[in-house]
Amino acid sequence: MTRINISKTPKCYVGGAFIRSESGRVTALHDASGAFFANIPQCTRKDLRNAVEAAAKAGPGWAKRSAFNRGQILYRLAEMMEARSSELAEAVALGGASKADASREVAASIERVVHYAGWTDKYEQILGSVNPVASAHFNFTVTEPMGIIGVIAPDDSPLLALVSLILPAITSGNCVVALASGTQPYPSILLGEMLATSDLPGGVVNLLTGLRSEMVPTFATHEHLRALNGVVNAADRKTLKLGAAESVKRVHLLKAEEPIDWFADKKQGVEEIRALIEFKTTWHPVGA
């Protein structure tokens, strides 16, 4: 007699815990051959608000971690992903990618995490400055995280795009509430499990699955989301920017209707970090 598999119930990673949607709704996910794979939580705007609350709790602690410590934790995330890379590749392949392409995406995602792990204690030296003002002041500009960043991932490249949008945010001490690929949400479920074992404090990254149409208006208007980083269509861009105006939210949106090469080197780096930080300039007196 063959053993019956224990199938996994996919859950979203929010506030360091694994949750189902408060709505109790799920969406059936099928693999590339059309066979039933699992039920994915269909999160709501209430789940989004809860996730923002979790991020708000985690935020100050994460921002206060030393740059070195943040780097260690991000590197630990890469270790967790590497150890389960074949599982991640299978998750990416669910959406129809070939085995080789899926493995390539996983490898690039892990390397992206390592790339940002190395940035945590360096971007400040690139982006900040000491400014030679004309008066007797030690004038310097440092960066600070913006706070909670709303991430909206594209449907394609379900792992690499999600990682590319989240990592620059948390590298500098922001927290993230992310909505995963609508058509290929399963890699985000696995990523949540890896985040949970990476020493990243709960609540720093919160991953939701669900319908974009239900969530976008709340991403737009939630005033505790201080910036948006995502890939959306023209109608959603307008909705998000209109909502952002109400609290002068920072908006960085790429176009879903244009192809994006997430593997490109320019899809990572200090400019991506710069987009999600604030600059603070201090005039400190010099002399007695």
Added chain:
Amino acid sequence: MPKTLSKSNPARELVFGDLWEFDPAPETADPKLKPRYDLFINGSFVPPRAGKYFATINPAHETKIADIALADASDVNSACIAAQKAFVSVWGKMPGKERGKYLYRIARLLQDHAREFAIAETLDGGKPIKESRDFDVPMAAAHFFYHAGWADKLEHLAPGRQIAPHGVVGQVIPWNFPLLMLAWKIAPALAAGNCVVLKPAESTSITALKFGEICQEAGLPNGVVNIVSGAAETGAAVIQHPLTMKVAFTGSTEVGKSLMRSLAGTDKKMTMELGGKAANIVFDDAPLDQAVEGIVNGIFFNQGHVCCAGSRLLVQESIADEVLAKLKRRIAVLRVGDPMDKNTDLGAINSREQLAKITDLVQIGVAEGAEKYDNGCKLPAKGFFFRPTIFTNVSMSHRIAREEIFGPVLSILTFRTPEEAIEKANNTPYGLSAGVWTDKGSRILKMSTLIKAGVVWANTYNKFDPTSPFGGYKESGFGREGGKQGLLDYLMVD
């Protein structure tokens, strides 16, 4: 037996009141104004298509200074086309080294014409001549000089990435520092290789249009800088024109939000420099006389028409009475009056509308139960003037503690611990600037770390420098002006 001197029994002061008036010390140089100013488009002064002009007045006398062209959408269109043409044919291709030379020329020419610009600024805007002469104009020249040197070094701004100018940049600036805000906008835009269509504020167009004369004198290629004067609709036309790929706005948070909404359906890049309600925090170990000067400078500089004005004084409870007494004594000798007089500390309020807004909020402050004090000085019979005013017994919920008044009105609150000071300082949707007064360097750094604001001044206030990035957190806007951080906002990074 004389009582010993103490805080409660200070040395007696000689108070002469109005016994001896200062002799007038008016600045009399010729500002070289024209009776009528046309639009500066494609290197020439051209009349507006619709032929409409509006009067700009001297707020200190309520007399007309000149007629200013009112640009409509078709004029803005001409300006944008001229800018686009200049970008494609000349400016966008010019080596940075050569662009820089034009900026150096502009800086030098502004210095040559400094007095003329200072007087024009004071006549048109109402700020004291000592400020326009010693701050606005030299600082504007300094911004051009600083950015001139960047023009051939842009690759250092984003190492390893491709950078390119946006093309045509649309800029809308406020009336509080007309020439200086122009410099903050135009200098980095040109250094980065963009061409500019700029709309000055309705009540202060003269120095912007005089700047067109500087561009001519500098031989700046036609169309690189275009100045379109007008009202709010003119500004909206600049911001919304399809050719302006990037827009930069300085003004109120309310208008900034409406501009953001109006651009929601576009891909335009934006920077927003919006309002503020800054906390100026004085600890009990601060050098108090210096702090009082800083409080006065923080709120009464430019009649308080400053987005980063220190309009909320947070003073530690143990020294509150002493600071208040010193502050009142200092305010008593502030001179309000003719902006052209070299002894004037507070000039004219910029416009009748602004005076009405300030008066309104001050009345609300009184009605809400705060205690008002002003120096009771005589005000000129004509013109828009407001006495330096402070409010005590203010609570965080009062409108005068929450809303930007943009006038010479200070709300005073107290705190006991640094934590309480931080909590009060950050309890606002704004986050532009803050001041910290203390003798402890470590406390300065701690406070600076915890205050959610883009600029923190320690034992000083309202200091600016071209190398020092300026700009806000939260609803005070996004993007920076000045320094390498501000310059990069005028480039696309790929």
